[in-house]
Amino acid sequence: MSVEARVPVRRGAARHGELLGQLVQVLLAEGFASLTLDDLAARLHCSKRTLYALAGSRDELVRVAVVHFFRAATARVEAALAPPRPPADRLVAYLRAVAEELAPASARFYDDVAAFPPAREIYERNTRAAAARVQGIIRDGVAEGAFREVDAAFAADVVTAVMVRIQQRQVAASTGLDDAAAYEQLTGLLLRGLAKEPGAG
Numbered sequence: 001m002s003v004e005a006r007v008p009v010r011r012g013a014a015r016h017g018e019l020l021g022q023l024v025q026v027l028l029a030e031g032f033a034s035l036t037l038d039d040l041a042a043r044l045h046c047s048k049r050t051l052y053a054l055a056g057s058r059d060e061l062v063r064v065a066v067v068h069f070f071r072a073a074t075a076r077v078e079a080a081l082a083p084p085r086p087p088a089d090r091l092v093a094y095l096r097a098v099a100e101e102l103a104p105a106s107a108r109f110y111d112d113v114a115a116f117p118p119a120r121e122i123y124e125r126n127t128r129a130a131a132a133r134v135q136g137i138i139r140d141g142v143a144e145g146a147f148r149e150v151d152a153a154f155a156a157d158v159v160t161a162v163m164v165r166i167q168q169r170q171v172a173a174s175t176g177l178d179d180a181a182a183y184e185q186l187t188g189l190l191l192r193g194l195a196k197e198p199g200a201g
Contacts, residue, residue: 016054019044023054023065031108032062033115059118066119070126073101077130087141088194092187094137098130099183107172110179114169127167131160138194147194155194162186 026035026043037058041048055061080097081090113119135156141147165171166182177185 019046019050020054020065020068023061024069027062027065027112028069028105028109031106031112032065033108033112037061059116062116063118063122066113066122069105070122074126074129077101087137087144087146088191091134091137091141091190091194094130094133095183095187095190099180099187102183103178103180105179107178110169110172114167123167124164127163128160131156131163134159134190141194146196148196150194155190159186159190 022044023040026040035043037048037051040058040061041051044051051061055064077094077097080093085093113123135152138147138150138155139152142150142152162171162182163186166179166186171177171182172179175182
């Protein structure tokens with residue numbers, strides 16, 4: 001294939017990526033339950049045909065956008081753990097990065113995700129992966145003597161339960177905290193619970 005033939009393909013892919021990013025921003029701000037393809041085309045200043053190039057239906061378009069959001073967020077959260085650091089700092093960095101990634105999304109977006117099974121499954125899968133990551137950090141911290149002796153699996157199970165409640169909008173309903181603020185609170189509780197007693201070990 002010639003260079004000339006490849007350039008339009010790259011430009012088309014770049015345009016699709018740009019549109020997908022813009023679509024994510026619309027959904028984060030407004031949710032998606034009430035938005036039609038006509039609404040989305042108007043918001044993105046494009047034709048419905050252009051949107052159909054991204055996905056074959058409105059529901060599939062939403063699913064693609066939600067996948068894109070969590071995939072990009074996961075990459076940035078993992079990048080926050082790249083520099084070597086003590087376990088407590090890793091735990092803070094990880095959960096705060098999660099909170100920062102969730103912060104731009106509106107309550108309407110999370111409510112719509114919870115009510116739309118394909119999107120809810122994506123959020124659930126990411127929540128389980130995040131909980132497993134936290135368990136690994138806790139286990140490493142206990143092994144290194146940075147945290148007090150706790151059962152890492154139990155601690156992670158408690159964290160998972162809270163994270164699932166956050167994801168299912170139960171924490172928001174019972175406390176009024178949005179998802180990002182709930183993760184900040186969870187971080188503080190974890191650090192205090194894992195801290196070693198002064199003079200211990």
